[in-house]
Amino acid sequence: PPPAAKPGVIPLRPLGVGEILDGAVSTMRTYWRTVLGISLTVAVVTEVLVILLQGLVLNDSAGTEALNDPSASADELTRALGETMLGSTVVFLISLIGTVAATALLTTVTSRAVLGRPVTTGEAWRDARPQVPRLFGLIFLLLLITFGVLAVGALPGILVAATGSDGGGIALAILGVLGAGVVALWLMIRFSLASPALMLEKQTIVKSMSRSTKLVRGSWWRVLGIQLLAGLIANIVAAIVVIPFTFLAAALSGEGVGGFVNGTGDLGWTFLIISGIGSVIGSMITFPISAGVTVLLYIDQRIRREALDLELARAAGVQGYNTGPTPGS
Incomplete structure (x- = not known):
């Protein structure tokens, strides 16, 4: 057969795994100003x-000391764990929230990249804005379903432990959570293409x-395999960037790297700022790859x-395809 038309970052035919990953990277490379601009803005604001x-509200050293103190009372441990x-x-x-915002904007960019059409950040926002509240609702609903399934799985063990059989209750709760985790994973993959469907089909x-x-x-x-592979690649690349910044931040603050490794170092402003810079750079990599792979998988x-x-x-205006009924979506 003749080669498939390729007006944008992917050929218009069923895609292989490598083509989906290459399409996500090609979108970053071809439209880097828009993609990195969106990712950088969202990552900086979020971080x-x-x-x-963390620096003003959650920097409670007393709670950390209680968790590390073997002689701490049950009330102190409970309060520290709750905090x-x-x-x-x-x-x-x-x-x-930052991930949802980046996903909404990058979904529009990737869908235009498939047609070979550039899009500015303003155009991406105008196109995505009507669906953003629904996207937040979708993400929170999926989280609610996940936690609900895990809670149902743990419930029998909790009830058995409440009757006085602590050992049996804990074992049953662990088994229940493991089983519920399998169900939750099945549901999350089943609904993994809901985000691009919501954004692109206005559902x-x-x-x-x-x-x-x-x-x-x-x-x-x-x-499942494509999503896991994309997540693994994105997180490995991000870790290569984030880990050196984390150790650099530990070396320049508190008790140095030794204190950071032992968990006794003070996570002050120096540590938070330097490690935050690494997190921003890492997010600039993970946001486009994750969103791009999901959108291209949906299109595939x-x-x-x-x-x-x-x-x-x-x-896309490819010659030879301008006949036939008008597309309905």
């Missing part, structure tokens, strides 16, 4: 909020989840199931 929160979990949750939510939250289920059906293992599944390649070729 500044995290640093201020640590609260701080981690707040930091996680701030990071999640509601429920309909985007239904679309993802339809597209993933029969390809669950393939979608639609090409395989719905002949989206014909519609994309017509939209």
Whole structure:
């Protein structure tokens, strides 16, 4: 057969794993001003909020000392653990908001890159803005489902432990959480294409989840493998950047690298700022790869199931594809 049309970063035909990864990297390389501009802006704003929160609100050395003190009372340990979990949750939510914002904007950029059409940051924001509230709702709903499944799995063990059988309750809770984790993973991959469906098809939250289920059906293992591979590559590259900044920050603050490794160092402003710079650079790498792979995987599944390649070729103005009915989406 003749080679497939390639108006943008991918050929318009069913894609291989390497082509999906290459398409995400090509989008970064071809439209680097827009992609890195979006990633840098979101990463800087998110990291500044995290640093201020950790430096002004969550820098409780008393709680850290209680967790490291073998002679601490149960009340002190409970209070310190609660404060640590609260701080981690707040930091996680701030990071999640930044990830959602970056995903919304980069989804538009990647979808235009498939057609070979550049897009500015302002255009990406205008196109994504109406769907951003729904995207937040989708992400929080998926998190709620995940935690709900894990809680249901742990519930029998908690009930057994409450009756007085601590050992059996803990074992049952661990088994329940492991089983629930498998179910949660299955559901998250099943709904992993809901985000691009919501952004690009202008769907509601429920309909985007239904679309993802339809597209993933029969390809669950393939979608899981590609998502894991993309996440592994992105995080390895980011770690190569982040880890040196972390050790540099530890060497220039507190008790040095030894204190950081032993957990006795003071995480002051110097450490937070230097390590934050490394986190910003790492996010500039992970945001585009994660969003790009998810969008291209969504497009690939639609090409395989719905002949989206014909519609994309017509939209890109490729010769020989300008006949036929007007695309409906």
